[in-house]
Amino acid sequence: MGDPVTLIGKWLENLFFGWGLSAGLVSLIMAVVGVVVIASVVLVLDIFLVWVERKIVARFQDRLGPNRLGPFGLVQPIADVIKLLIKEDILPKGADRFVYNLAPILALATVLLLWAVLPLSSTIYGTNLNVGVLYIVAVGAISTLGIIMAGWASNNKYALLGAFRTVAQMVSYEVPMVIAMLVPVILARSMGLKDIVDAQRIWFLFIAPLPALIFLITSIAELGRAPFDLTEAESEIVAGYHIEYTGMKFGLFYAGELLHALTVGGIISTLFLGGWRGPGAETYPILGVFYFFIKAFFLYWVIMWVKYSLPRIRIDHMLNLNWKFLTPLSLAILIVTAILDKILPRSSEAIYALGMLAANVVVGWITLQLLRLNVRSERKRVAEPKPVAQPETSVAAVTSQTSSSSS
Amino acid sequence: MIPISWYLILTAALFCIGLYGVLARKNAVAILMGIELMLNSVNINLVAFWRYLTPEIIAGQAFAVMVFAVSAAEVAVGLALVISIYRRRGTVVADDIDMMRF
Amino acid sequence: MTALQVIFLITAVGTLGSALMVVITRNLVHAALWLVAALFGVAVIFVQLNAGFLAIAQVVIYIGAIAILMIFAIMLTRRVAQDAGPQTNPNWAWAFLVAAVLFGGLTWLLSAWSGFSTPMPEISSRADPLRQLGQALVSPNAYVLPFEVASVLLVTALIGAIMIAWDRKSG
Numbered sequence: 001m002g003d004p005v006t007l008i009g010k011w012l013e014n015l016f017f018g019w020g021l022s023a024g025l026v027s028l029i030m031a032v033v034g035v036v037v038i039a040s041v042v043l044v045l046d047i048f049l050v051w052v053e054r055k056i057v058a059r060f061q062d063r064l065g066p067n068r069l070g071p072f073g074l075v076q077p078i079a080d081v082i083k084l085l086i087k088e089d090i091l092p093k094g095a096d097r098f099v100y101n102l103a104p105i106l107a108l109a110t111v112l113l114l115w116a117v118l119p120l121s122s123t124i125y126g127t128n129l130n131v132g133v134l135y136i137v138a139v140g141a142i143s144t145l146g147i148i149m150a151g152w153a154s155n156n157k158y159a160l161l162g163a164f165r166t167v168a169q170m171v172s173y174e175v176p177m178v179i180a181m182l183v184p185v186i187l188a189r190s191m192g193l194k195d196i197v198d199a200q201r202i203w204f205l206f207i208a209p210l211p212a213l214i215f216l217i218t219s220i221a222e223l224g225r226a227p228f229d230l231t232e233a234e235s236e237i238v239a240g241y242h243i244e245y246t247g248m249k250f251g252l253f254y255a256g257e258l259l260h261a262l263t264v265g266g267i268i269s270t271l272f273l274g275g276w277r278g279p280g281a282e283t284y285p286i287l288g289v290f291y292f293f294i295k296a297f298f299l300y301w302v303i304m305w306v307k308y309s310l311p312r313i314r315i316d317h318m319l320n321l322n323w324k325f326l327t328p329l330s331l332a333i334l335i336v337t338a339i340l341d342k343i344l345p346r347s348s349e350a351i352y353a354l355g356m357l358a359a360n361v362v363v364g365w366i367t368l369q370l371l372r373l374n375v376r377s378e379r380k381r382v383a384e385p386k387p388v389a390q391p392e393t394s395v396a397a398v399t400s401q402t403s404s405s406s407s
Numbered sequence: 408m409i410p411i412s413w414y415l416i417l418t419a420a421l422f423c424i425g426l427y428g429v430l431a432r433k434n435a436v437a438i439l440m441g442i443e444l445m446l447n448s449v450n451i452n453l454v455a456f457w458r459y460l461t462p463e464i465i466a467g468q469a470f471a472v473m474v475f476a477v478s479a480a481e482v483a484v485g486l487a488l489v490i491s492i493y494r495r496r497g498t499v500v501a502d503d504i505d506m507m508r509f
Numbered sequence: 510m511t512a513l514q515v516i517f518l519i520t521a522v523g524t525l526g527s528a529l530m531v532v533i534t535r536n537l538v539h540a541a542l543w544l545v546a547a548l549f550g551v552a553v554i555f556v557q558l559n560a561g562f563l564a565i566a567q568v569v570i571y572i573g574a575i576a577i578l579m580i581f582a583i584m585l586t587r588r589v590a591q592d593a594g595p596q597t598n599p600n601w602a603w604a605f606l607v608a609a610v611l612f613g614g615l616t617w618l619l620s621a622w623s624g625f626s627t628p629m630p631e632i633s634s635r636a637d638p639l640r641q642l643g644q645a646l647v648s649p650n651a652y653v654l655p656f657e658v659a660s661v662l663l664v665t666a667l668i669g670a671i672m673i674a675w676d677r678k679s680g
Contacts, residue, residue, distance in 0.1 A: 134565045141573020148580055408511050410626040415619050417521045423612040428532035430604035431597045436583050440544050444528050447551045458558045462632045465641040469652045475570050476659035480666035482575045486582040487670035493586040
């Protein structure tokens with residue numbers, strides 16, 4: 001009763017069997033139908049995300065946002081899509097045609113691939129890969145390739161430079177991201193996302209808050225959104241790797257970025273916030289879908305909140321943050337979690353959860369103390385007087401020069 | 408349905424294509440690409456033998472993982488060498504890097 | 510022709526075709542992209558051999574790291590005149606001969622082996638190669654020692670690569 005999706009699926013299957021098709025063919029058709037349904041739902045949601053993005057950025061910046069087209073500006077994204085579709089389709093001179101056209105397709109396709117493993121409810125999921133977490137990392141790796149292709153195929157130095165920077169950032173931030181993703185794997189004893197959600201009677205956010213925070217920060221860096229959006233800084237590098245893309249190809253990049261942000265919200269909610277779990281979600285699976293999307297949109301709002309509140313980070317600060325802070329921290333919390341997982345009794349959930357939480361708090365506190373020591377020594381170093389040129393002599397030279405030239 | 412012979416012929420062909428790439432290409436990075444093809448063919452062979460002959464002993468997959476690690480290390484060092492040579496000699500054509508010192 | 514056989518043939522033709530394009534094409538960046546296609550084909554073959562973890566590890570390690578490293582190296586060591594001239598050595602005919610003879614020799618030698626046409630044995634659905642692999646890589650009477658040596662090798666290669674490619678001028 002509570003699961004209309006599975007009911008419709010079974011009805012379709014019986015219909016196909018009634019037509020006399022073989023079992024293999026029926027399962028193939030059902031798989032294709034499933035893929036089409038979920039891809040369509042996600043892509044339609046993507047158009048809605050354009051509206052969400054513009055309204056919320058407006059509210060953060062104390063203005064109204066689009067409100068002319070349709071009630072509350074809801075028709076605005078459709079106007080945006082029409083505008084992108086009727087733009088001229090340009091191929092820059094000297095650009096590699098096949099690679100240039102393939103790159104935006106790859107950028108959007110790799111985001112859609114991620115929805116195949118996210119469990120939307122206890123019975124609605126694409127597939128339960130037993131290496132689901134590693135699959136997410138693999139798809140992220142392919143999207144990195146798409147960015148290099150975009151940057152190189154544009155035959156533009158700025159695009160290539162932007163692509164190099166973006167890929168350096170993405171590859172660097174993958175390391176703490178993967179290590180932080182291993183903590184829910186240890187806690188749930190499985191890499192499959194369905195198993196991770198099934199093991200979250202207590203949300204992993206309350207058991208392991210520090211890996212959740214690390215995963216959030218590194219995911220924002222992987223997305224290439226502010227404050228890590230050096231790669232598309234208008235004032236510095238003129239939009240980075242998608243300079244030469246116009247019209248719907250740019251639309252694919254833009255929509256891909258927004259959808260990636262929502263997908264990352266979905267992944268964080270699956271790994272740390274309990275996925276589809278909520279009151280009544282086990283008996284009525286359709287409620288699970290509802291809870292999943294609420295959590296995913298909440299995290300999308302958090303990502304946007306971070307984006308529109310913080311200034312951009314410089315590239316050497318960004319790489320320092322990754323290699324000198326996030327990677328050792330994530331390794332430390334992984335080792336602590338693995339050791340505690342063996343020591344604490346699995347049978348008593350309360351002791352296990354409280355022990356892990358205490359360990360996270362202790363590691364976080366030690367990190368803050370180390371940071372404070374580091375800041376103190378850094379402040380001392382910066383406060384030393386550095387030799388500078390004396391302004392009085394140069395002003396005197398200029399005035400004497402002007403007086404001599406005017407006389 | 409699929410006897411092991413199909414996989415073995417596939418890996419032999421992949422290995423020989425990689426060998427041709429190593430022997431016949433001029434650019435050092437293209438030679439490294441041929442080496443990668445050869446290592447991948449060896450990996451497929453290891454896993455095919457695991458699957459067909461001893462699916463209950465996991466040694467085949469474990470050694471495929473070792474080959475992954477070794478090939479990653481070799482590519483990293485090889486490309487670092489290529490970049491260092493490019494800085495000093497200005498070329499990465501294998502034929503032009505033939506003197507130990509000028 | 511069962512469905513599995515068709516899938517295998519399509520994957521094999523795709524992988525071999527991409528590998529051929531890697532060693533033949535003149536533009537190096539195209540060769541790197543064909544290499545990515547060949548590596549992806551190898552990952553699909555791993556899936557057909559019931560080695561799911563290895564398939565995804567192949568995508569992460571080879572395509573996500575090694576192929577990107579190669580593309581970076583190609584872009585950083587390019588000279589515009591390079592793509593114009595011949596991309597193969599003058600003795601490419603000998604290389605082709607050696608490769609063809611080796612292929613023929615390997616196939617003939619393997620066909621003389623008694624187990625050449627073993628069919629694929631069934632593995633029970635209860636068997637969990639992922640769990641077995643994880644336990645084999647860390648258990649003391651399995652492969653923990655090669656595993657640790659491989660990790661030391663990777664750290665050494667990492668440090669060595671950084672030292673070799675260090676730019677002495679900027680210091």
